[in-house]
């Protein structure tokens with residue numbers, strides 16, 4: 487800001503010693519924090535307030551060879567899921583989410599839709615990668631199943647990570663460059679193949695972080711941040727948890743606005759508080775149709791909408 491500066495308040499000794507860092511790994515309440523010079527150390531939260539997640543910018547204070555997190559800086563966004571009981575954070579300050587699914591094992595359209603809705607709710611751009619193009623008949627079926635998603639504007643990338651890694655990297659890198667991307671997907675879709683292919687030494691790094699956080703015990707970290715480039719501009723974040731994607735932070739009446747194909751029609755319904763399930767004059771219901779019409783809402787999408795609406799309408803405890 488221009489103008490006359492107010493004399494800065496003298497920072498307390500502790501505040502002066504605080505350093506900035508990025509949370510690159512987390513397990514339970516403990517995290518690994520990376521400093522600007524690339525060095526990493528384990529940090530513990532101070533009290534309940536400073537609960538940090540991967541992707542958080544934090545102020546931390548050294549205490550012997552570990553540290554305490556003094557403050558979590560304001561987040562640009564937070565991607566999380568919520569079941570009846572608890573909230574589970576994936577990561578903060580994301581630029582986009584890459585949902586990696588595959589021709590085989592067959593993906594669940596409901597799981598995909600849940601993740602897309604959560605991304606829309608957090609204001610984070612989702613990309614879809616469909617892996618295993620070499621498994622031709624299964625891939626063709628899966629590609630067709632994704633037609634409604636392409637139609638509603640999502641980018642769907644055909645991949646074959648074990649067959650043509652270099653070409654897939656060339657396809658992905660322009661989309662990933664300079665951004666932090668959370669990679670999510672069901673087991674077996676190729677998440678490890680993707681991360682190991684794009685981040686040399688990723689598996690060794692994961693081992694190091696897990697070991698540091700668990701003092702050698704055999705558990706993996708919940709979420710890990712990887713730099714793709716040496717300049718540390720492009721990041722992939724690996725996180726489990728695609729399978730149980732609770733959306734309890736979303737109101738049922740908000741759902742349609744988070745599903746682009748439904749949202750495109752919802753403004754035209756006769757009743758402003760239309761649930762798009764049974765009302766007369768519902769523009770969403772009027773567009774439910776199989777086929778490739780540009781504004782068609784696929785029957786499966788509408789069915790999933792109905793199931794989620796019902797689920798989110800259950801009384802909460």
Ligand SMILES: Nc1nc2c(ncn2[C@@H]2O[C@H](COP(=O)(O)OP(=O)(O)OP(=O)(O)O)[C@@H](O)[C@H]2O)c(=O)[nH]1
Nearest residue numbers: 617618646647648649672673674675676677678679
């Ligand atoms: N045919 C084919 N197989 C692939 C391709 N990409 C990955 N796979 C195989 O699919 C299997 C699962 O790949 P992973 O990378 O381990 O999948 P993941 O998503 O990390 O799975 P989890 O470790 O269970 O979470 C492995 O046997 C891979 O070799 C591909 O493009 N084509």
Ligand SMILES: [Zn+2]
Nearest residue numbers: 755760762768
């Ligand atoms: Zn309606």
